Amino acid sequence: RKEVEQDPGPFNVPEGATVAFNCTYSNSASQSFFWYRQDCRKEPKLLMSVYSSGNEDGRFTAQLNRASQYISLLIRDSKLSDSATYLCVVNTGDNTDKLIFGTGTRLQVFP
Amino acid sequence: DVKVTQSSRYLVKRTGEKVFLECVQDMDHENMFWYRQDPGLGLRLIYFSYDVKMKEKGDIPEGYSVSREKKERFSLILESASTNQTSMYLCASSLRQPTEAFFGQGTRLTVV
Numbered sequence: 001r002k003e004v005e006q007d008p009g010p011f012n013v014p015e016g017a018t019v020a021f022n023c024t025y026s027n028s029a030s031q032s033f034f035w036y037r038q039d040c041r042k043e044p045k046l047l048m049s050v051y052s053s054g055n056e057d058g059r060f061t062a063q064l065n066r067a068s069q070y071i072s073l074l075i076r077d078s079k080l081s082d083s084a085t086y087l088c089v090v091n092t093g094d095n096t097d098k099l100i101f102g103t104g105t106r107l108q109v110f111p
Numbered sequence: 112d113v114k115v116t117q118s119s120r121y122l123v124k125r126t127g128e129k130v131f132l133e134c135v136q137d138m139d140h141e142n143m144f145w146y147r148q149d150p151g152l153g154l155r156l157i158y159f160s161y162d163v164k165m166k167e168k169g170d171i172p173e174g175y176s177v178s179r180e181k182k183e184r185f186s187l188i189l190e191s192a193s194t195n196q197t198s199m200y201l202c203a204s205s206l207r208q209p210t211e212a213f214f215g216q217g218t219r220l221t222v223v
Contacts, residue, residue, distance in 0.1 A: 008151075032208075032210075034211070042216075043201060043214035043215065043216055043217055044154070044201075044214055045214070046211040046212070049211075087153070087154070089212075096159070096161065096167065097142045097159075097161060097205065097207060097208065098144075098156060098159050098167065098169065099144065099156070099203075099205075099212055100156065100170075101146070101153050101154040101155075101156075102153060103151065103152060103153030104153055
């Protein structure tokens, strides 16, 4: 089983739609969780950290479910500019700072 | 602003050559990472360093080595380049206690 698994998509949604991505991780000892965004031919950049109680940043909401070992990202009122690949990132949980990336979920927002 | 700089955007090397990929960060970060990114496989960790001269293997270290003689610089070395090492290589850095990792712009390496 991969350490971090995501549905590769693509998710094709119209502007204004709500879309949700899930990501599962295999190591129950993992403590840090993030969502990154990667635009075509660019480097990944942090979108948001994921906290135990869930957190929101504008149109973006991240949730963590430790019991089921998954994290989610919800995007409301999708914009064309949200089109990108969204990467789930988890630390390895072995008392190091190693970060493991999922393969990413591609989102395409159309007019 | 944090800056992570990779020495080359594009490189073409021949099979068997020794290849050095350099990465420099300017924010005094303890952690530095080397990943490669391939279609369908995402980012895979090659090596990780948490301090000068300290390194840990990632998921795919075979065929690679690293050097961290100074805190700001982390080098990836392909001892004898092979065609299956053609890929996008991404360097990143972060503070201790996993926080945001900042990436360089990537080096697209082609081995012919």
